[in-house]
Structures are given as C-alpha cells and as structure tokens.
Amino acid sequence: xxxxxxxxxxxxxxxxxxxxxxxxxxxxxxxxxxxxxxxxxxxxxxxxxxxxxxxxxxxxxxxxxxxxxxxxxxxxxxxxxxxxxxxxxxxxxxxxxxxxxxxxxxxxxxxxxxxxxxxxxxxxxxxxxxxxxxxxxxxxxxxxxxxxxxxxxx
Numbered sequence: 001x002x003x004x005x006x007x008x009x010x011x012x013x014x015x016x017x018x019x020x021x022x023x024x025x026x027x028x029x030x031x032x033x034x035x036x037x038x039x040x041x042x043x044x045x046x047x048x049x050x051x052x053x054x055x056x057x058x059x060x061x062x063x064x065x066x067x068x069x070x071x072x073x074x075x076x077x078x079x080x081x082x083x084x085x086x087x088x089x090x091x092x093x094x095x096x097x098x099x100x101x102x103x104x105x106x107x108x109x110x111x112x113x114x115x116x117x118x119x120x121x122x123x124x125x126x127x128x129x130x131x132x133x134x135x136x137x138x139x140x141x142x143x144x145x146x147x148x149x150x151x152x153x154x
Contacts, residue, residue, distance in 0.1 A: 009093045013143055021085040029088045036095075059126055067133040074137035076144045086140050094135045102128050 005012040015021075021029070068087070075083050102124075109121045 005089070005093055006096050007093065009090065009097070009139060012089060012093055013139065016082065016086060016089070016143060020082045021089060026085050026088060029085075029092050032092055033088060059130075063126075063129060063133070067136075070133060071137050071140055074141040074144070080144065086143065087136070090139050090143075091132075091136050094132055094139065098128055098132050098135070 005015075071087055071091075072080065072083060075081070075086060105124065106121070109124060112120075
C-alpha cells in the first residue's frame with residue numbers, strides 16, 4: 001500500500017475519491033510537512049542584511065490565511081468534504097512538484113552576482129508560493145466537481 005505520494009497527483013486524487021485518508025496516512029503527510037518546514041527554518045542565513053519591502057512582507061504574512069480560505073472555498077466551503085486531509089495530502093504533492101520544477105531557477109538566483117538578488121529571490125519565492133496555492137485550489141476543486149457529478153447522477 002502506498003502511504004505518502006510524492007509525485008503522482010492523479011493516483012492520490014483517485015484514492016481520495018474512493019475513500020478518505022486513514023489516520024495513519026494523514027499522520028504521515030503531516031509528519032512530512034513538519035519535516036519540510038523544519039528544514040526551511042534552518043536554511044535562513046544568520047547574516048541576513050536584506051530588508052523586506054513592505055508589500056512583499058504583507059503578501060508573505062497574509063498568504064497562509066488567504067490560502068487556507070481559498071482552498072476551503074475550492075473544496076466547497078461548508079458543504080465541502082475531507083478538507084484537512086485533502087489540503088495536507090494534495091498540498092504535499094503539489095509542493096514537491098513545484099520544488100523540483102523551480103529548483104533550477106532558485107539555484108541560478110542563488111549564484112547570481114546581482115546586487116538586488118535577495119529581493120529577486122524573495123519575489124520569485126513568493127510567486128512560486130502563490131502558484132502552489134492556485135494549483136492546490138484547482139486540484140481540490142476538481143475533486144469536488146467529480147464528487148458533485150457522482151452525487152447528481154445517483
């Protein structure tokens with residue numbers, strides 16, 4: 001049995017259509033997320049002399065709240081099903097895919113001798129995060145539409 005899907009989002013979506021994730025599967029996805037977030041905390045530079053611009057900081061601070069609300073709406077709001085398990089599992093796969101696709105871009109930016117490279121790097125990271133949120137919402141909305149089609153055909 002496959003517990004944590006790293007790439008195949010179609011397999012995961014088919015699995016979620018059949019039945020909700022078990023407690024063990026939800027735990028494993030949550031554990032993977034926490035491990036990724038923990039690694040992210042240690043990657044910060046201790047000699048960071050880059051000061052964030054106001055608009056970028058506002059987007060970064062509000063993004064998690066807006067993202068959860070957006071995905072909740074894509075899941076059907078109050079009528080939605082399995083919100084947290086879908087958010088955690090599909091969010092994991094979408095994030096892993098985006099990390100792979102955006103890694104070359106981040107490597108180029110990290111090595112670029114541009115004076116404004118910190119601002120560019122931070123801006124690109126914010127845009128990638130917003131793209132992840134959009135893709136997550138579209139995948140979850142696709143699940144909801146399939147479930148609604150099944151219910152109306154019964």
